[in-house]
Amino acid sequence: MNEKAEELNRVEKKDLFASGHRACGGCGQALAARLVHDAAGENTIACVATGCLEVFSSPYPDPSWRIPFLHSLFENPSAVASGVEAAYKALKKGPVNIIAQAGDGSTADIGFQSISGMFERGHNVLYVCYDNEAYMNTGVQRSSFTPYGAWTSTTPMGNTTRKKNLPLIAADHGIPYVATATVDDFKDLQRKVKTALSIEGPKYIHILVPCPLGWGHPGDLTVKICRLAKDTGLFPIFEIIDGKVTNVRKIPVKVPVEEYLKPQGRFRHLFKKGVPTEEVAEIQKIANHNIERFNL
Amino acid sequence: MLKQIEGSQAVADVVALCRPNVISAYPITPQTHIVEDLALIVGQGKLDAEFVNVESEFTAASVVLGASAAGARTYTATSSQGLLLMAEVIYCISGMRLPIVLTCANRAISAPLSIWNDHQDSMAVRDAGWIQLFAEDNQEAADLHIQAYKIAEQTFLPVMVCMDGFILTHAFEPVDIPEQKEVDDFLPPFKPRHIVDPRWPRGIGLYADPRFYMETRYILHRAMEKSEKTIKEVSADFAKTFGRDSGGFIKTYKLKEADVAIVSMGSVVGTIKDLIDQLEEEGKKVGLLQICSYRPFPRQEIYNVLKDKMNIVVLEKCISLGRGGILASDIRWSFPRAEKKDRNISSFIAGLGGRNITADDLRYMVEKVEKEPVELEFLGLKKELISDKDL
Ligand SMILES: Cc1ncc(C[n+]2csc(CCOP(=O)(O)OP(=O)(O)O)c2C)c(N)n1
Ligand code: SF4
Ligand SMILES: [Mg+2]
Numbered sequence: 001m002n003e004k005a006e007e008l009n010r011v012e013k014k015d016l017f018a019s020g021h022r023a024c025g026g027c028g029q030a031l032a033a034r035l036v037h038d039a040a041g042e043n044t045i046a047c048v049a050t051g052c053l054e055v056f057s058s059p060y061p062d063p064s065w066r067i068p069f070l071h072s073l074f075e076n077p078s079a080v081a082s083g084v085e086a087a088y089k090a091l092k093k094g095p096v097n098i099i100a101q102a103g104d105g106s107t108a109d110i111g112f113q114s115i116s117g118m119f120e121r122g123h124n125v126l127y128v129c130y131d132n133e134a135y136m137n138t139g140v141q142r143s144s145f146t147p148y149g150a151w152t153s154t155t156p157m158g159n160t161t162r163k164k165n166l167p168l169i170a171a172d173h174g175i176p177y178v179a180t181a182t183v184d185d186f187k188d189l190q191r192k193v194k195t196a197l198s199i200e201g202p203k204y205i206h207i208l209v210p211c212p213l214g215w216g217h218p219g220d221l222t223v224k225i226c227r228l229a230k231d232t233g234l235f236p237i238f239e240i241i242d243g244k245v246t247n248v249r250k251i252p253v254k255v256p257v258e259e260y261l262k263p264q265g266r267f268r269h270l271f272k273k274g275v276p277t278e279e280v281a282e283i284q285k286i287a288n289h290n291i292e293r294f295n296l
Numbered sequence: 297m298l299k300q301i302e303g304s305q306a307v308a309d310v311v312a313l314c315r316p317n318v319i320s321a322y323p324i325t326p327q328t329h330i331v332e333d334l335a336l337i338v339g340q341g342k343l344d345a346e347f348v349n350v351e352s353e354f355t356a357a358s359v360v361l362g363a364s365a366a367g368a369r370t371y372t373a374t375s376s377q378g379l380l381l382m383a384e385v386i387y388c389i390s391g392m393r394l395p396i397v398l399t400c401a402n403r404a405i406s407a408p409l410s411i412w413n414d415h416q417d418s419m420a421v422r423d424a425g426w427i428q429l430f431a432e433d434n435q436e437a438a439d440l441h442i443q444a445y446k447i448a449e450q451t452f453l454p455v456m457v458c459m460d461g462f463i464l465t466h467a468f469e470p471v472d473i474p475e476q477k478e479v480d481d482f483l484p485p486f487k488p489r490h491i492v493d494p495r496w497p498r499g500i501g502l503y504a505d506p507r508f509y510m511e512t513r514y515i516l517h518r519a520m521e522k523s524e525k526t527i528k529e530v531s532a533d534f535a536k537t538f539g540r541d542s543g544g545f546i547k548t549y550k551l552k553e554a555d556v557a558i559v560s561m562g563s564v565v566g567t568i569k570d571l572i573d574q575l576e577e578e579g580k581k582v583g584l585l586q587i588c589s590y591r592p593f594p595r596q597e598i599y600n601v602l603k604d605k606m607n608i609v610v611l612e613k614c615i616s617l618g619r620g621g622i623l624a625s626d627i628r629w630s631f632p633r634a635e636k637k638d639r640n641i642s643s644f645i646a647g648l649g650g651r652n653i654t655a656d657d658l659r660y661m662v663e664k665v666e667k668e669p670v671e672l673e674f675l676g677l678k679k680e681l682i683s684d685k686d687l
Contacts, residue, residue, distance in 0.1 A: 043494045047362065060502040068492035070365055071501035072388045076358035079350070083318065083362025083370075084492060086346040090317035090368055096494060114358070117351035 012038040021064040022056040026219020028209030039190035047081040049102030050074035075111035078118035101128040104145035105135040119173035132211035140214040170204040171240040177203040178240040184226035216265020228260040233287035303434040303464040304329030306471040313479040316371040318363035320348040324378040326461035327401040353378035357385035364394040367491040376403035390425030395448030403461040404649040412650020413461040414613040428591040430561040431459040439542035460563040545594040554583025557605040561587040609642040640669035
């Protein structure tokens with residue numbers, strides 16, 4: 001392996017996002033935030049949206065951040081990051097990694113316009129979406145990333161809509177780099193962060209981050225659930241470089257969606273006395289569609 | 297140099313002289329000419345700045361927030377719906393003590409849609425911890441921007457320069473635009489306090505639980521009060537450097553001898569002064585108190601100049617629906633309770649949605665309050681447009 005590849009594949013542990021924060025045990029988002037910033041390194045500015053990550057990591061006077069941290073509102077991290085980047089340009093400072101980051105609710109819903117603007121204007125900013133498939137910070141309400149069938153506190157009978165596909169929408173803005181990742185594969189996630197940060201322009205990384213509280217699974221299953229999300233085809237892993245889908249993760253042995261759904265309380269109502277309902281078949285269709293579409 | 301130019305152009309020219317590093321704005325009438333002119337100034341390379349064309353006012357405000365937190369001198373401008381769309385960020389900016397300068401080209405608020413002038417927009421964010429300075433004419437609008445940067449960067453409070461939409465933004469008047477060197481001498485480079493920079497990792501925008509939040513509001517309130525001194529100093533300094541009075545806390549016109557004191561702000565004071573001169577010729581003593589700094593509110597100054605006035609009338613272009621005149625409430629509050637007894641403070645709402653305020657309207661107002669105090673009246677209201685079933 002050459003030096004560059006070695007560096008890309010090295011797992012970094014710098015504790016720039018320090019432990020001792022207030023996330024629930026097994027929080028996928030806390031793990032992801034640590035991995036992202038350790039990969040990015042000290043020369044990084046984190047522009048964070050309101051949401052679980054912000055709340056568990058930034059109470060005055062003891063935040064968990066060892067790098068500059070900037071939080072303003074729920075729906076504007078991409079706009080704030082655009083401003084930071086513009087200031088660095090204008091003041092002829094840098095280079096610096098600027099990472100705008102938010103949950104799925106901020107990203108897919110209320111901050112959607114702002115992200116689109118950041119992509120379109122071409123700011124040199126990495127946007128990271130921590131997708132736990134609902135508004136967790138306010139008590140597990142539905143977002144437009146909530147999957148079909150899932151219970152949330154505002155879809156008490158199960159969600160009837162399908163997940164918005166932001167990685168593809170991001171790529172269609174013509175941005176140079178898009179990737180998906182999960183928190184079970186540290187090396188892959190950190191390689192993607194490093195790759196993204198080596199590219200000039202707007203970048204988007206979408207990370208699936210299981211939430212034990214909102215998904216209703218034990219904290220020690222977080223990593224396993226990520227693997228199941230990938231192996232069922234429900235969460236495809238790929239990169240889109242200059243508009244071309246590439247480095248698609250092939251599923252070694254395909255797993256039926258039931259195995260992903262069953263350990264999670266939010267899907268419990270989809271099984272009547274252990275027997276899957278029609279919705280499960282519907283979810284299997286979504287997985288099959290992904291498998292076909294991305295050739296997983 | 298004296299130039300016959302549009303108000304918006306004058307503002308754009310002086311903002312450029314203040315050398316902002318990052319400008320971000322979204323078009324809305326009647327603010328548009330200001331940002332178009334600035335885009336051209338930046339585009340032609342006359343100002344070395346980042347001009348960030350955004351997809352909403354909400355983002356424009358967020359961009360300058362981020363840029364200011366990264367140490368840049370910043371500028372944005374808006375009006376009406378745009379300011380309301382910014383509202384969430386407006387509060388954040390002051391809470392984070394970012395010295396951002398914003399021009400509010402004052403305009404009415406929907407519904408019904410109206411692109412014309414009144415003061416309801418900036419009033420909607422009057423409690424946000426922004427200094428609000430009101431311009432009387434385009435010279436003052438221009439001058440206030442130079443002062444605004446100095447005030448903001450000394451107090452770490454954001455400043456909103458309010459200028460009447462169309463009446464000022466689109467009016468051609470002679471305006472003295474200073475030389476770059478004069479502005480550079482007056483306005484030192486921005487020295488930020490806390491910035492996001494990996495060399496000094498720090499958190500900006502942490503959240504505060506009930507143990508800490510209240511103190512942030514107290515400190516902000518005290519900072520607003522204390523900014524009074526800075527506003528006065530900067531205005532005095534400006535007068536010394538540039539040879540003309542602009543800004544400050546309050547201004548008066550023929551007030552000392554007046555039997556009736558009119559209180560108002562913004563461009564309408566020009567019409568009021570003309571009327572005062574006319575009435576003087578007719579043997580009537582009417583004076584003006586002009587509020588330049590609406591926030592912080594110059595309560596003590598107001599008291600000092602109005603304490604002997606028993607007949608005061610407040611004329612304003614905004615209303616707190618269900619309550620009445622906003623400025624009138626502020627003025628009524630400016631006197632100690634015991635002193636209020638025989639003092640008449642009348643309240644007139646005028647010019648909403650761009651309705652012309654004529655000299656005749658003002659004369660009617662003065663004559664009316666000479667006879668009796670007026671709790672609340674809409675000046676120039678067309679009664680024929682209102683039927684009983686509307687009420
Ligand atoms: C304008 C606005 N609306 C609503 C909220 C309330 N709010 C704060 S965080 C949050 C949910 C966050 O969800 P998400 O972005 O998915 O992040 P998570 O907490 O799930 O990580 C909501 C609704 C807010 N802070 N601001
Ligand atoms: S609610 Fe979910 S996302 Fe929030 S801290 Fe707990 S596990 Fe993490
Ligand atoms: Mg979420």
